[in-house]
Amino acid sequence: MKDYKIKIGTRGSKLALAQAMDVSKRLNEIGFETEIIEIKSHGDEDHTPLRLSKEFGLFTKRINEELLNEKIDIAVHSMKDIPTEIENGLKIVAVLKRDNYEDFFVSNYNVLNLESGKKVGTSSPRRRSFLKILRPDLEIVDLRGNVETRLKKFESNEVDALILALAGLKRLNLKVPGYVLDPDIFVPQANQGIIAIVSRNDSSFNGKISKINDEKTFDLANVEREFLKEMDAGCHSSVGILARFIGNKILVHVSIVKDIRMDYWSIFKLNELNNEINKFRRWYNGR
Numbered sequence: 001m002k003d004y005k006i007k008i009g010t011r012g013s014k015l016a017l018a019q020a021m022d023v024s025k026r027l028n029e030i031g032f033e034t035e036i037i038e039i040k041s042h043g044d045e046d047h048t049p050l051r052l053s054k055e056f057g058l059f060t061k062r063i064n065e066e067l068l069n070e071k072i073d074i075a076v077h078s079m080k081d082i083p084t085e086i087e088n089g090l091k092i093v094a095v096l097k098r099d100n101y102e103d104f105f106v107s108n109y110n111v112l113n114l115e116s117g118k119k120v121g122t123s124s125p126r127r128r129s130f131l132k133i134l135r136p137d138l139e140i141v142d143l144r145g146n147v148e149t150r151l152k153k154f155e156s157n158e159v160d161a162l163i164l165a166l167a168g169l170k171r172l173n174l175k176v177p178g179y180v181l182d183p184d185i186f187v188p189q190a191n192q193g194i195i196a197i198v199s200r201n202d203s204s205f206n207g208k209i210s211k212i213n214d215e216k217t218f219d220l221a222n223v224e225r226e227f228l229k230e231m232d233a234g235c236h237s238s239v240g241i242l243a244r245f246i247g248n249k250i251l252v253h254v255s256i257v258k259d260i261r262m263d264y265w266s267i268f269k270l271n272e273l274n275n276e277i278n279k280f281r282r283w284y285n286g287r
Contacts, residue, residue: 005033006205009063009072012038013146018171019195020076022096026212032205037072039063060198064090067200074209079196079221080189084229086198093206094197094213095221099167101193101242103127103186106154106178107161111135114161121150121159129238129257130186131163147172167193187240187255187263190224216245219270226277227254231284254280262287 006027010020017036024034039062059081067075068089079095086092105111111134114120121143122128128140141159143150147168154162154176165188166180194217199206223243233239238257243250246267254264264283268276 005035006074007072008034008036009039009066009075010036010077011059011063012040015147015168015172016076016078019078022171022195023074023076023197023212026096027209030208030211032208037066039066039072061087064198067198070200073199073203073205075198077196077198079191079194082191082196082198084225089201090198091201092196093199093203093209095217096195096212097214098217098220099193099195100165100170100180101188102166102183103181103188104164104166104169104176104178105161105181106151106164106176108177109161110179111161111181114138118160119158120161120163121153122163124163124189125238126189126240126257127163127186129261130240130255133257133261134185147174151176165192183242184253187253188242190228190239190241191221194221196221220245220250223250223252223270223273226273227252227280230277230281231256252276256284256287258287 008020008024010016017038020036024036027034060075060077060083063075063077064087066072068087079092082092107114109115111131114135116137117139119139119141120131121141122131123142123144131138131140143153143159143162147164150162150164151174153159163181169176197209199209220243224241227241228239231237231239240255241252243252249267249269251267252265256262264280266276266279
């Protein structure tokens with residue numbers, strides 16, 4: 001398999017390509033040749049605000065279809081974009097070590113000092129909900145597009161601030177004014193900051209690809225996805241989930257905004273996950 005050229009499918013944005021290049025580099029290091037194939041996703045064509053869209057897998061579905069049709073060998077996604085129920089015949093075979101999971105407030109002022117009535121750009125229901133609770137006096141503007149497109153809206157003063165993923169800014173080496181948001185106030189989207197590699201179940205090189213897998217990140221990602229699955233939630237929902245290792249235990253924080261904000265905290269061992277999900281189910285259904 002050493003000289004086999006793996007075709008990597010990805011979206012064509014600068015951020016997606018940077019993520020695919022990171023995976024490509026790591027595969028090269030273990031002996032694979034690679035080729036990056038750009039594929040336009042549904043999310044790249046549909047500019048409906050995420051909170052109004054009813055379609056799951058906006059940024060992954062078309063790429064995964066090409067994977068199932070064997071036009072590509074693996075797909076590289078931001079793991080937060082992958083629905084909890086992945087397509088039959090596919091699986092997540094590896095993840096890279098998690099980058100920053102926090103949100104970043106792009107502004108010349110921090111979120112508490114921004115003048116009342118100023119415009120903040122985001123189409124994320126989660127970010128909108130947390131911001132409304134913290135600063136109900138600000139105007140929230142729907143904003144879609146890649147990172148560069150959204151930053152241009154800020155630079156041209158169409159909005160006074162943006163909320164973006166810190167990991168994306170770092171992967172693109174972008175230096176912008178602003179502040180890291182407290183992840184226990186702006187609880188990140190599940191799997192934020194994680195790059196995932198998806199492959200077919202029958203691919204003969206899956207075992208080798210798994211050599212670049214970061215096991216701790218994989219465990220935390222699966223924990224977050226199990227909580228997400230229990231709520232049948234995704235990027236359309238006002239839900240934040242963050243799992244972190246504290247010694248040999250996992251600290252999980254789930255924040256849900258409906259009419260009010262509800263926060264669930266727990267610490268447990270990985271082998272206690274099923275019991276923890278049952279405990280969370282009782283809490284969630286009792287709200």
